[in-house]
Amino acid sequence: MKAPPWLLPAKPVRLLILFSLLLAVVGLDKVRRWWSPTHTLDTTHYHILSSAQSNQTAEIGAKMAALYSAYTELFSKLPTVSKPHAKLKLKLYRDQREFKRCNRVGWAEAYYRPPYCHAYFSAAEINPHHWMLHEGVHQLNHELAHLNLPTWADEGLSDYLGSSLLRDSRLEVGHTDRNSYPIWWLDELQLSGDLNRDLTNGTLIPLRAILTGRGGPSMNKHFNLYYLHWWSLTHMLFDGENGRYRDKVLPLLQEGATLQSFENHIGPVERVQAEWYQHLRQLQWDLFRIGSPASNHPGQGGANREPNKPAQKEPAPPRT
Ligand SMILES: [Zn+2]
Numbered sequence: 001m002k003a004p005p006w007l008l009p010a011k012p013v014r015l016l017i018l019f020s021l022l023l024a025v026v027g028l029d030k031v032r033r034w035w036s037p038t039h040t041l042d043t044t045h046y047h048i049l050s051s052a053q054s055n056q057t058a059e060i061g062a063k064m065a066a067l068y069s070a071y072t073e074l075f076s077k078l079p080t081v082s083k084p085h086a087k088l089k090l091k092l093y094r095d096q097r098e099f100k101r102c103n104r105v106g107w108a109e110a111y112y113r114p115p116y117c118h119a120y121f122s123a124a125e126i127n128p129h130h131w132m133l134h135e136g137v138h139q140l141n142h143e144l145a146h147l148n149l150p151t152w153a154d155e156g157l158s159d160y161l162g163s164s165l166l167r168d169s170r171l172e173v174g175h176t177d178r179n180s181y182p183i184w185w186l187d188e189l190q191l192s193g194d195l196n197r198d199l200t201n202g203t204l205i206p207l208r209a210i211l212t213g214r215g216g217p218s219m220n221k222h223f224n225l226y227y228l229h230w231w232s233l234t235h236m237l238f239d240g241e242n243g244r245y246r247d248k249v250l251p252l253l254q255e256g257a258t259l260q261s262f263e264n265h266i267g268p269v270e271r272v273q274a275e276w277y278q279h280l281r282q283l284q285w286d287l288f289r290i291g292s293p294a295s296n297h298p299g300q301g302g303a304n305r306e307p308n309k310p311a312q313k314e315p316a317p318p319r320t
Helices: 010-032 054-074 096-102 130-144 151-162 183-188 195-200 207-212 223-239 246-254 259-265 269-288
Strands: 039-042 046-050 088-093 110-113 116-120 164-167 170-176
Touching (some): 054 088, 054 151, 054 170, 088 096, 096 116, 110 130, 116 130, 130 151, 151 164, 151 170, 151 223, 170 223, 183 223, 207 259, 259 269
Antiparallel strands (some): 039 046
């Protein structure tokens, strides 16, 4: 027969109390983070759980449809892309506050954890959908294209498509929207015009470090810088150098976008690094009129060219 709790020695009783307190804390945290959608929306390819306003959910549904069309068009040669699949799942939160309350995410403004993309409707931003679009590309890479990519390529594709301009229900792939992450940090990049100087003083991360994920500065401390590198490199592969690399992107991705496959399909790292640097300078000029146009680089045709128009910068992840 067990002894009643008040007869237990002091230590087990204390342990029991501590354990009960821990359970209570965990339980309270679960209650605090509980999220229940107010409605759902099914589109052709997506199932959306949402606590945003119904017109906002419909807007996200339409924009994700535009992303889906752009993605399947871009990767139409990939056999997996045209295969039937289950609906892709999204969780749309009412606002940033609700998103942060319900998810343990630190500085992140959205995330993809299979099977759901999690993002909020950012009504306070000029572009309220770019967070969801970015995560939606990760989801398409994983669930539709079944690509197994290193960070630079997975994030680069998500930035490239997620930061493209959405106009008249169409995603204009490669035409960059300044009101999206990480583009709104591009004007902070202090490029001197001298590649070697910028590599030496840490303004630029070496291409080799980007491709291998090794030898660069701390990703935790410089994540905005990394995102700018991933985005601009991907932008160059699709749209730079008069489109000479565009057809090589898919084979590169299918081979896992490793350093070796990069050199096989695109070219030697040192040569491409110099081209990429010029492309980055051109993007900075096209989008923010900063620096000077790099010679012999057409930039992103049709880009938003109004000078000195401030990019929207709130809300943004912390500055590196
Ligand atoms: Zn991402």
